[in-house]
Amino acid sequence: MGNELRAADLEAVxxxxxxxxxxxxxxxxxxTGGHPLVIRNRPLDAEGNPFPTIYWLTCxxxxxxxSRVESExxxxxxxxxPAIAASVA
Numbered sequence: 079m080g081n082e083l084r085a086a087d088l089e090a091v092x093x094x095x096x097x098x099x100x101x102x103x104x105x106x107x108x109x110t111g112g113h114p115l116v117i118r119n120r121p122l123d124a125e126g127n128p129f130p131t132i133y134w135l136t137c138x139x140x141x142x143x144x145s146r147v148e149s150e151x152x153x154x155x156x157x158x159x160p161a162i163a164a165s166v167a
Contacts, residue, residue: 090114094136101129109137 083104090113091099101123107116115137123129135141147153156162 087114091136094138
């Protein structure tokens, strides 16, 4: 999957975020339906200020799933697991 920006991507990301994107982006991963799943933002916004989030999960279904996992405490549990910590170090 390439990171090409399709004609419909700006509108899709606008709808996914519920607002206008504030920095140029490319699509790095797409859902099976072809819409953006993960975007890569430029590191600086239009005014030259650092943009804090380079990779952004934009697909509403994926965002809900990750939010559910986070709200159930799994991120902290996984971070505290020495075997997992060693595997990603």
